[in-house]
Amino acid sequence: MAFDGLVPALARAPARDKALLGSLLAAALAALAFGVVAGAWVALTRAGAAAPAPENGYRLLTSHGTAAFFFWLYFAQGALLLALAMAHGRERPALALRPLAWLGGALMLAGFAATQAATWIGTPLLYDAEPDLAAENRASALLFYAGYLGLALGLAGVALSAIATAVAGKRERGGAPWSAVTFGAVAWAGLILVSAVAVVNAFLPAALWAAGAGPLPADHSTGWHILFHNLQYLPLMGTVLVWYALVRDFTGGGSVFGERFSKIVFALYLVFVPPTSLYHMFLEPGLAPLVRALGSVLSLFVGVPTIAAFLVIVISLEARARAAGRRGAFGWLRALPWGQPAADALLIAVLSLALGGTFSFVLIQEKLAGLLSDTFFVPAYFHFLTVGTVSLTLLGGIAHIVPSLTGRAPPLRRLLRALPYAIGAALLVFAFAGVAGGLAGLPRRVLDAGYDGLAPAAWRAVSAALGIGGAAMAAGVLAYALALLAGLARFGAAAAPAPAREAAPDAAAIRHSAWSAPASVAVLMLAIYAATAFAFDLMRALPVQASGSGH
Amino acid sequence: MDEDVAALALVFAIWALLAAAYALVPMLSMPDAARVWGAGAAVFLALAVWVARSRRRR
Ligand code: HEM
Secondary structure (H helix, E strand, O other), X not given: OOOOOHHHHHHOOOHHHHHHHHHHHHHXXXXXXXXXXXXXXXXXHHOOOOOOOXXXXXXXXXXXXXXXXXXXXXXHXXXXXXXXXXXXXXXXXXXXXXXXXXXXXXXXXXXXXXXXXXXXXXXOOOOOOOHHHHOOOHHHXXXXXXXXXXXXXXXXXXXXXXXXXXXXXXXXXXOOOOOHHHHHHHHHHHHHHHHHHHHHHHHXXXXXXXXXXXXXXXXXXXXXXXXXXXXXXXXXXXXXXXXXHHHHHHHOOOOOOOHHHHHHHHHHHHHHHHHHHHHHHHHOOOOOHHHXXXXXXXXXXXXHHHHHHHHHXXXXXXXXXXXXXXXXXXXXXXXXXXXXXXXXXXXXXXXXXXXXXXXXXXXXXXXXXXXXXXXXXXXXXXXXXXXXXXXXXXXXXXHHHHHHHHOEOOOOHHHHHHHHHHHHHHHHHHHXXXXXXXXXXXXXXXXXXXXXXXXXXXXXXXXXXXXXXXXXXXXXXXXXXXXXXXXXXXOOOEOOOOOOOOOOOOHHHHHHHOOHHHHHHHHHHHHHHHHHHHHHHHHHHOOOOOOOOOO | OOHHHHHHXXXXXXXXXXXXXXXXXXXXXXXXXXXXXXXXXXXXXXXXXXXXXXXXXX
C-alpha cells in the first residue's frame, strides 16, 4: 500500500502503540506547561513584579531549564520520532521493541520527577548542574544527576525502538531503500543515542562523586559543552524533519529532488555535528590560536544542513503547487493548508529561525563569544530557537497527529491558529529587550539586576519589557499546551477524514518551475548576513560590559 | 551497497576520523570530545551493521 499520509497511517496503528504515543505526548505537554510557568515567574522576578526568596528564584530557573529544555523537548521528540518511524517506516504501522519504548518512557518520567524533586528539596543546581554548587547537599545532587541519567537511558530505549521499527519495515519491504523520512528518523534516533552517551559522559562522574564513589569531576564544564552542542543540533534536526514530513503530508508528495537527495541532506546534519563543536571551546583559556581560528571558520558551517533542508522543502512545495496550477510569484504559499493549526505554527517557526540564526551567527564568532556569553543576549536570542522554532514546530506537529491518536481534532482550533502569532509577537518583545539588555551588559542568571539602585537605568526598562514579553509568551504557550492536552483527553469534535490526495505529478518534470521560493531563501540569507555584519558594527560601537563563560 | 547502509557507514567513518583527531593531535587534545564522538562512531557503525544484516536475513 502506498504511503497515504501521517494521519491516516498512524490511525491504523495498534491501540497500545497509540497509547504509548499519547502518554509520551501528555508527559511532554505537562513538562512544557510546568516549565513555562516557571520561566514566566523568573521573567516577572527580573522585572520586579514577583519576589520569590532567592533560593526559590533559582529553583524556578532550574525547573524552567530542566523541564522546558530537557524534558519537554525530549518527551516530544521521542513521541514524534516513534510516530514517524512507525508511519513512514512500515506498511502496517506498529512499533518494534515496544516494551523497550514503554520502559524508556517510564525512565524519562522518573527522571523528570527526580530532577524536580531534587531541585525543590535540595540546592538548585541550574540545568548544567556544576558539582561545585552541590558540595553541601550531595544527596539531593545525586537524585538530580540520577534524573538526568534516567532521561538518557530512557531516550536510548525510545530511540532503539524507533530504529528497530524502521529496520523491521525495511525487512518487510524486501530490503528496499527507506523513504527519506524513515532514513531521517533513523539518523535522528542515532543522534539521540549519541546524545544519551554525552549525558552519561557529562553527568556520570558527577553522580559518582555525589554518591561518594568518585572524586569531584575536574572538567565538568567540558563534558557539558559537548552535550550542549549535541542538544543544539538534535532538536533542530528533529524540527527540520518534522517540517519535511508535514509539508509532505500537506502537498501529498515528497521532495522534487528525489528521496536520495533528501537522505544526503539529513546525513549532512550528522556530518557537521562533531567538527562544529569546536566553537564551544572558545572560552577555554588554553586553546591554541590555530584551533580558535579553525573553530571560527567551522562555526560558519553550522547552518548549512538546515539551509539545505529548508531549500529542498520550499522548492518542492513551490514546484508541486505550480504543477497543481497555482499562479503568481507567491501563489504557492496558498497551497499550504492554512485552516490547520500546524501551518501557522510552521510559519512562525521559520521566521523565528531566521531571527535566531542571525543572532547566533553574531554569538559564535570568537571575538564576541567571550564578551556576550554571560549577558542576557544569550537567553534572549536562543528563545527564538527554543520557543519560536523548535517548540512551535513540535506543538504544530503534535496538533497534526492528535486526531490520528484519538479520532478527534483538538478543541479551540481558531485559538490554536491564532496563538503562534501571539506567541511570536511576545517573543519579539522578550528577545529584543533581552538582546538590547545583553548589549548593555545586563547579566543572565541574576534574579534582581537592580543592584540596590546602582544598575544602569536602561537595565530597568529592558527588565520590565522582559517581564511583560515573557509573561505573554508563557501564557500563549501554556494555552497551546492545555488545548492539546484536552485534545489528547478526547475533548473536541470528531476529526474529519484526511482529504484525498491527487496523484503527485512527476517530480523531476516539475522541478524547474520553482523560482520564487529559492529566490526568497537567497534574499533571506543575504539579509541574515547583512544583519550579522550590521550587528558587528553596532557592537564595536557599544560598551559591552560583561564577560565570562558558559551557556 | 544499499544506500541507507552506505550513508550510515559514511557517518561512522567521518566520526571515527574526528574522534581520532581529537584524541591524537596534540594541539586539539580533547579527551572528552574524543570519547563522545568515538562512542558516536561506534553507534553509527552498529546501526550500519544492523541494517545490513537485516537485509541479508530477509
Ligand atoms: C514560553 C515561555 C518562556 C519564558 C517566559 C521563558 C523565560 C526565561 C527566562 C526569564 C529565563 C532566564 C534567563 C536568565 O535570567 O538568565 C530563561 C532561561 C532559559 N530558558 Fe526560557 N522561557 C520560556 C520558554 C522556554 C522554552 C520553551 C525553552 C526550551 C525549549 C526555554 C529554555 C530556556 C533555557 C535553556 C534557559 C537558560 C536557563 C539557565 O540559564 O539556567 N525557555 N527563560
